[in-house]
Amino acid sequence: MRKYVYKRPEVFTDAITTYCGGCGHGIVNKLMAELIDEMGLQENGILVWPIGCSCLSDRYYDMDAYMALHGRAPAAATGIKRADPSKCVIVYQGDGDLVSEGMAEIMHAGIRGEKFTVIFINNAIYGMTGAQMAPTTLLGQTATTAPAPLGRIVDNSGYPVKMAEILAELPGVIYSERVTVNSPQRIIACKKALKKAIQLQLDGKGMSFVEVLSPCPTGWKMAPTKALDWIDDEMTKVYPLGVIKDASKEAE
Amino acid sequence: MGKKEFLQGNQAMAESAIRAGCKLYFGYPITPSSEVPEYYAKAMIERPEEGITFIQAETEVSAFNMVAGAVATGHRAMTATSGPGFSLGQEAVSYMSAGDLPGVIVEVMRPGPGDGEILASQGDYFQAVKGGGHGDYQTLVLAPYSVQELCELMQESFELAEKYRNPVILLSDATLAKMRESVELPGYVEQKDPASKPNALRGCGKNEPHKVVTCGDGPVQWEEFNARLQAKYKRIAENEVRYATYNLEDAEIILVAFGSMARVCESAMKMAREKGLKVGMIRPISLWPFPDKAFEGITGKKFLVCELNAGQMVQDVKLAVENKRDVYFYGKLGGTTPSPKNVLAEIEKLGGESK
Amino acid sequence: MKNVVEIDFNRCKECGYCIRFCPKGVLSKGEKVNKKGYYPPVVGDGCIACGTCARVCPDTAITVYKED
The missing domain is CATH 3.40.50.970 (Thiamin diphosphate (ThDP)-binding fold, Pyr/PP domains)
Incomplete structure (x- = not known):
């Protein structure tokens, strides 16, 4: 008799991800797969993927999927959800996608209170294009377009963008939480946040948003375990963890 | 009705x-x-x-x-x-x-x-x-x-x-x-x-998933992907050409126009006919695929392409006649539409030309 | 009852998260290279089947089960 403590989620295909070793995308993708299985979302769910390191993610899941243009995932998801509000639409975006190219799209999806779930991977860097500066790059953090010794400087590039706080200001966004995946406990907390955000969509509430501080060891030029520490040491100081807004009760 | x-x-x-x-x-x-x-x-x-x-x-x-x-x-x-x-x-x-x-x-x-x-x-x-x-x-x-x-x-x-x-x-x-x-x-x-409908996103359950993906996966796959699109365009080009022709039987000057400019040309054609000028018209309705076949076999005529621009469709007309026929252009810029009289004047200029 | 940690050898990208977070120090650096050039960890004795290694693995390369 075998009793499984942890088994690869069923919705996953056999594909090996194209992510680098220690990449947070892999952890969040896995939590999504676990929730798809646990919440039975394969039947009625549509995943909307972005451009960036996760642009090949559709092939990891036996799920209906739409791979949007850069930044346009919330617009495409608006079309999908408005065409058929009975579907569970999960939008997944990175920081180049959501904060740079798609700032207008995410803001206006929030302004309209689109009833879908947005998972935002904030790793403070452009992964796929080769470690260029993101709008979420920390001050002083180096990137190929914000080189050493100065890294990102205010005069040139302004300040890191706090999306979970910005979106929480919008009445159409009923839930906004920032989590991370740099320890076993926080991975469990991240899954809880994602589950809540998806459940709010299934309950027909407004937009739910989860920002995940995610390690990018390659982009940050660090060993993976060092990248986990960097989230604690640097990232959480600029991007505090926690529930920023929960208006799910009022939205009833 | x-x-x-x-x-x-x-x-x-x-x-x-x-x-x-x-x-x-x-x-x-x-x-x-x-x-x-x-x-x-x-x-x-x-x-x-x-x-x-x-x-x-x-x-x-x-x-x-x-x-x-x-x-x-x-x-x-x-x-x-x-x-x-x-x-x-x-x-x-x-x-x-x-x-x-x-x-x-x-x-x-x-x-x-x-x-x-x-x-x-x-x-x-x-x-x-x-x-x-x-x-x-x-x-x-x-x-x-x-x-x-x-x-x-x-x-x-x-x-x-x-x-x-x-x-x-x-x-x-x-x-x-x-x-x-x-x-x-x-x-x-x-x-x-x-x-x-084919590939409609709807939630797949345990069946084959439906996916809308437009990003490449290597040069071989991407060449095949593009070849499939080109094959589709070929099918469309073969089957969906639309156009209307007017008075081509005896026409010596053939107007070519689409959209609202074709209305002006239709009136100009009638005015020209009243004056005894043998004018016809080809009106492309599908601009892509362009109705090349409307121009097939027409020889010894002059084409006057009229557009509300500096000359865009005229290039497709020249391609359609393989640059072997006389193709003239009359265009208007700025947002106003010429009157049929303006087009008639252009027709008369052509009619008077000795070629 | 036996506690088993199974590592999908070719899925592993050697990030070391499982080694770092195993509460019993059961996992350690491996010496055999996989198809992608990574060295997946090896599993030693003392597993309590808590599943932490599997939960932190970004590549879903680990399965944990108890067997009679």
């Missing part, structure tokens, strides 16, 4: 779209297309039984991408815009072409470049016909010349888009959009279940 009504181009076209089963409209207001979103917004409120959704998007970038997402579910959806907005939407036209998505876009042309003007123009011919976005792709482009034809081609746009799973551009202009004309509105079109 059905009831004749006196209706504005934009509004009659919007009603025809609703009757074609297009219950989803995503758009951004821009002159001279704004009556279309207004019509949908009103219909959404006043005709709840029809289940119409209207969303005023933040930009045309968003609106076009919303259309792409909506049609990916098998539902009919559209947007309407004009020059600057059409430019913004091009990324999504390229995307829809790659993703086999049957989005329908109405482009109500106004004169550019830049912010431009809000009068009539045909200056976006190249952008619509030659592909305004990135990559090797083609969209079907239909150019009506009356409010009646605007309504009919509006409905046909959805059929063609779904038949080929390819975006269709209905190329209107400020004159057609704003003019009122007697029209018999087309009827309601029976709808298929959206989920029954």
